[in-house]
Amino acid sequence: xxxxxxxxxxxxxxxxxxxxxxxxxxxxxxxxxxxxxxxxxxxxxxxxxxxxxxxxxxxxxxxxxxxxxxxxxxxxxxxxxxxxxxxxxxxxxxxxxxxxxxxxxxxxxxxxxxxxxxxxxxxxxxxxxxxxxxxxxxxxxxxxxxxxxxxxxxxxxxxxxxxxxxxxxxxx
Amino acid sequence: xxxxxxxxxxxxxxxxxxxxxxxxxxxxxxxxxxxxxxxxxxxxxxxxxxxxxxxxxxxxxxxxxxxxxxxxxxxxxxxxxxxxxxxxxxxxxxxxxxxx
Numbered sequence: 001x002x003x004x005x006x007x008x009x010x011x012x013x014x015x016x017x018x019x020x021x022x023x024x025x026x027x028x029x030x031x032x033x034x035x036x037x038x039x040x041x042x043x044x045x046x047x048x049x050x051x052x053x054x055x056x057x058x059x060x061x062x063x064x065x066x067x068x069x070x071x072x073x074x075x076x077x078x079x080x081x082x083x084x085x086x087x088x089x090x091x092x093x094x095x096x097x098x099x100x101x102x103x104x105x106x107x108x109x110x111x112x113x114x115x116x117x118x119x120x121x122x123x124x125x126x127x128x129x130x131x132x133x134x135x136x137x138x139x140x141x142x143x144x145x146x147x148x149x150x151x152x153x154x155x156x157x158x159x160x161x162x163x164x165x166x167x168x169x170x171x172x
Numbered sequence: 173x174x175x176x177x178x179x180x181x182x183x184x185x186x187x188x189x190x191x192x193x194x195x196x197x198x199x200x201x202x203x204x205x206x207x208x209x210x211x212x213x214x215x216x217x218x219x220x221x222x223x224x225x226x227x228x229x230x231x232x233x234x235x236x237x238x239x240x241x242x243x244x245x246x247x248x249x250x251x252x253x254x255x256x257x258x259x260x261x262x263x264x265x266x267x268x269x270x271x272x
Contacts (some may be wrong), residue, residue, distance in 0.1 A: 002175045012183045019187060019210060023194035028202055037205060044211055048174065049220045051232050054239075055188040057190075061239050066209065066246050073202060073250050077257050099187055099189075106185050110178050117177040121224050126232055128238075134229045135236065142233075146240040153244035 004123060007048055010113040017043040024086065027075040032067055049121075053128040180221030184261045187214035201263045205246060246249045 015038050022034035043058040087095055126134075136143065177203055188211050195207030216235045223231025260271045 008179070011197060012179075015183070016186055019190045021231045022198075023190055023198070023203070023207065028200070031203065031206065035210070038210075042217060045217065045233075046220050049224050050261070051220050051223070051235070051260050054216075054220060054232055054241070056237050057236065057239055061243055062209075062213065066243060069246060069250055070206065073253060076254070077202070077263055079263070091197075102185075102189055106182070108173050110182070113178055115183075118199065120176055121180075122227075123173045123174055123223075124224060124227060126223075126229050132231055133230060138230070145210070146237055149244055150240065151218070153248055157247045157251040159242065160255055162228070 002120075004048060005120070008045070009042050011048065012043045014038075015045065026098075028079065029071065032070045032074060036063050036067050039067065050123060050125040052125065053131050056128075174224075177221060177225040180225075181218060184214045184218035184221065187217060199263055199264055199266065201256060201268075202250075204250045204265070205253065208249070209242060209246060212238055212245075 018034045018037040018041065022031045022038060025031040025034065038060045039058060043055045043063065046052075046058055047055040191207045191210030191212075191214060193206050193207070194210060198204060198207070216238045219235050219238070220232040221231075223229060223235075252264060256268050260267045
């Protein structure tokens, strides 16, 4: 096993473990912090798979901006009622069936996958300069659409945030 | 030589399943949004692996858009969570259903 393969399995273990811990926490702040670890692991994985720019973006946007946004909201809301147990007994059977079916289908897909998917990947790196030029040369329309989406989201979030105070004004 | 592409897909599939579990099982609007984030992240892992597998950069380009969509989804989603919280005083989706 090469060093890169070892790193891949180590990072996979870290990502899966921290995500698994995160989704079972009762305390939302703890869940968010565990998820930050998971996203850092994903960033390192991107670097390992030859995407340094995406690794940086993952740290800046996912682990940085998005998780901080979650932390803000968690601090603003106050959780009074403890949640009920994660899986009530009535839901245990459907959940198990779903899980087993998911795993079985995944296993089938892996066994019958093409032989090329079973040989180790060659490592390659898309440097940020080359990747950026490729992105703006080949996908400029999608970039524009994404920027439009972000603008719409900005306005939408402002509107959703403002509506409440407008509704409340006559009451108070 | 890293690992076979199948192993990347296994990691991505397991991560997606964890996100799905979180979004379906937890009775908390914030945790549901976190589950969505985990699922988008799993898709991004699969795309980067595929980009390396076929030695094409289009997979990585798609991840940029996935990140943009994730950021916009989370900002609108959290604004809605705050609106629901101010309306019902809780982040329980059941509560929102009852109180309208």
